[in-house]
Amino acid sequence: MRRELHAEWTKLRTEPGTGPLLLAIVAVTVAVSAAACATVTCAPARCDHDAVRLGLAGVQAGQAAVAILAVLAICGEYGTGMIRTTLTAMPRRGAVLTAKAAVVTGLTLVAGTAAVLGSVLAGRLVLPGRGFTAAPLSLADGPTLRAVAGSVLYLALIALLSLGVGTAVRDSAAAAGVVLGLLYLSSILPYMVGDPDWQRLLWRLSPMNAGLAVQATTHLSSLPLSPWAGLGVLSAWAGAALLCGGLLLRRRDA
Amino acid sequence: MRATIEVNGLRKRFGSTVALDGMSFTVRPGQVTGFVGPNGAGKSTTMRVVLGLDAADEGTALVGGRPYRSLRDPLSHVGALLDAAALQPSRTARNHLLWLAHSQGIGTRRVDEVIEQVGLGPAARRRAGGFSLGMRQRLGIAAALLGDPPVLMLDEPVNGLDPEGVVWMRGLLRSLAAEGRAVLVSSHLMSELEGTAAHVVVVGRGRVVADTSVAGLIEAASGRRVRVRTAARERAIAALARADVAVAADVGVASDVTVAGDVTVAGDGNDMLVVSGLPTERVVALLNANAVPFSEVAAHRATLEEAYMNLTGEVVEFRAAGTAAGREAAR
Structure with missing residues (x-):
């Protein structure tokens, strides 16, 4: 396993696309978070906005860069045929996928932490000017810290989900389409049905809606899922995708 | 290992x-x-x-x-x-x-x-x-x-x-x-x-x-074939045919074929003949006995390519036909 990890790390490190994608994760997340904060005004009398969720809104955009990073880590090899070189050098296919998952997740955790902390900083700079209380987004605040750490974990789980889908689908464009479609389309789907029971069920099943529940710090009781349970739904999606991808990788001819 | x-x-x-x-x-x-x-x-x-x-x-x-x-x-x-x-x-x-x-x-x-x-x-x-x-x-x-x-x-x-x-x-x-x-x-x-x-x-x-x-x-692909270079093709073919052995030649595209009894001789239209089934000495003796002039007699050595074509010609043919019947027939 150590050799598979070393090889996959060297691969990702020497792929010129990795650096720009990691930068994109940070830049897109922070920029969109700052923009979201700048477009909201809070009336001093009754400010009903969830400042934390607003300050971390960029995660919804940054996750696309995470998905592309993870999809390319496996589909890039299928596109060029390098997967055959990889599986010739490392015939233990499960170990290869595990190593890829570890390396991609590790990098996502690093970039995700930078992206989320950058968003917090942006929120702290922008929000006071928009009518919010003087010092929003304090990491000393329990729910805020949970939202921040949870957002980093959310991005890591998106990476695993994307890697699993990429392994199963094999084609970069198709895999990216499946992942982004699953995330964004399923997030608006609940709002397109009238029945409230169906709405709640679809909301709970949506990896993005459920997963981002971890960012909520206000009106928790009105959410269909508790923050950690929501992240659990995303974990289940990621686990299922990886399992499916792993089984197909082992079964199929390369 | x-x-x-x-x-x-x-x-x-x-x-x-x-x-x-x-x-x-x-x-x-x-x-x-x-x-x-x-x-x-x-x-x-x-x-x-x-x-x-x-x-x-x-x-x-x-x-x-x-x-x-x-x-x-x-x-x-x-x-x-x-x-x-x-x-x-x-x-x-x-x-x-x-x-x-x-x-x-x-x-x-x-x-x-x-x-x-x-x-x-x-x-x-x-x-x-x-x-x-x-x-x-x-x-x-x-x-x-x-x-x-x-x-x-x-x-x-x-x-x-x-x-x-x-x-x-x-x-x-x-x-x-x-x-x-x-x-x-x-x-x-x-x-x-x-x-x-x-x-x-x-x-x-x-x-x-x-x-x-x-x-x-x-x-195996060379067989016992002998290449004969002669300006007197007709006389050479006649002389070898008289030996009453199978004589076949297939240099390039055969342009003329003579059949006399069970003897077959084919040439490439130039001055080269390839004779099968006779040792080199016997070919030389036959040509000399009939006073046929020749400039070269040598044992034929097949190229690897020729040997391969002999082996796979049939296979490729059936592949081109591509039918189950063809595959059965080949078995």
């Missing part, structure tokens, strides 16, 4: 297409074994099965007595070049070898060694995507040599090389075999293997057509 590849009764279908139909052969150490057959004969599929990339429906493929997937650090057991394009074009040549080395616990020094060995030193830090096919083949060879393996398996390694590269590759293959390694080299052109391979496994339609030494193959 033993430096061998043992392929035993491999069968594999892709949908309705039979890719491997009982493929069996053994590659021994110390010589270059040619793996020859027309396109689609199952060469690459066999190699992918040996490397554990494709699963066979039936049969086994062992490297040094073990299935490939059970090997730890497989590149130290088998070096393979299947597809020179199977790399990520944005990565440099050296970094491509670097991750391969790391996957086997091989150090950086060995990477620089093989880069120099295949002559890619000046291009090592260039992106492999910008390489010519010949340079990619060299990079693929470097990857195959990385683990200093006792077994090498190369799919069409001469493809895309310039004449200098072809000479280099042949020398490399011979020297690797001389070091006691088992070297399997596939090609769809028998002539590419002339002077390199000591043994050939000829395949067609997913099975072995011939598994023989190159010397034996050429001898």
Whole structure:
């Protein structure tokens, strides 16, 4: 396993696309978070906005860069045929996928932490000017810290989900389409049905809606899922995708 | 470990297409074994099965007595070049070898060694995507040599090389075999293997057509044929026909054929005849006895290409027909 990890790390490190994608994760997340904060005004009398969720809104955009990073880590090899070189050098296919998952997740955790902390900083700079209380987004605040750490974990789980889908689908464009479609389309789907029971069920099943529940710090009781349970739904999606991808990788001819 | 590849009764279908139909052969150490057959004969599929990339429906493929997937650090057991394009074009040549080395616990020094060995030193830090096919083949060879393996398996390694590269590759293959390694080299052109391979496994339609030494193959294809160069063709044919033995000739496209009893002589329209079934001395004696002038009489030696065409002509024909009936008829 150590050799598979070393090889996959060297691969990702020497792929010129990795650096720009990691930068994109940070830049897109922070920029969109700052923009979201700048477009909201809070009336001093009754400010009903969830400042934390607003300050971390960029995660919804940054996750696309995470998905592309993870999809390319496996589909890039299928596109060029390098997967055959990889599986010739490392015939233990499960170990290869595990190593890829570890390396991609590790990098996502690093970039995700930078992206989320950058968003917090942006929120702290922008929000006071928009009518919010003087010092929003304090990491000393329990729910805020949970939202921040949870957002980093959310991005890591998106990476695993994307890697699993990429392994199963094999084609970069198709895999990216499946992942982004699953995330964004399923997030608006609940709002397109009238029945409230169906709405709640679809909301709970949506990896993005459920997963981002971890960012909520206000009106928790009105959410269909508790923050950690929501992240659990995303974990289940990621686990299922990886399992499916792993089984197909082992079964199929390369 | 033993430096061998043992392929035993491999069968594999892709949908309705039979890719491997009982493929069996053994590659021994110390010589270059040619793996020859027309396109689609199952060469690459066999190699992918040996490397554990494709699963066979039936049969086994062992490297040094073990299935490939059970090997730890497989590149130290088998070096393979299947597809020179199977790399990520944005990565440099050296970094491509670097991750391969790391996957086997091989150090950086060995990477620089093989880069120099295949002559890619000046291009090592260039992106492999910008390489010519010949340079990619060299990079693929470097990857195959990385683990200093006792077994090498190369799919069409001469493809895309310039004449200098072809000479280099042949020398490399011979020297690797001389070091006691088992070297399997596939090609769809028998002539590419002339002077390199000591043994050939000829395949067609997913099975072995011939598994023989190159010397034996050429001898069999040469038959007992004698080439006669003479300006007096008609008299020569008449003289040989009188010997009352089967005399057949087939140099190039036969332009005139004479049949007298059970004697057949064909020429190529010029001054060359090829006579089968008579020893050289007897031909000379017959020509002399009839005072037929000739400028050359020599035992005919088939080229490897000729020998191969004799073996696979029928196979290719049935492939072109492509019917189940044709396959049945061939059995």
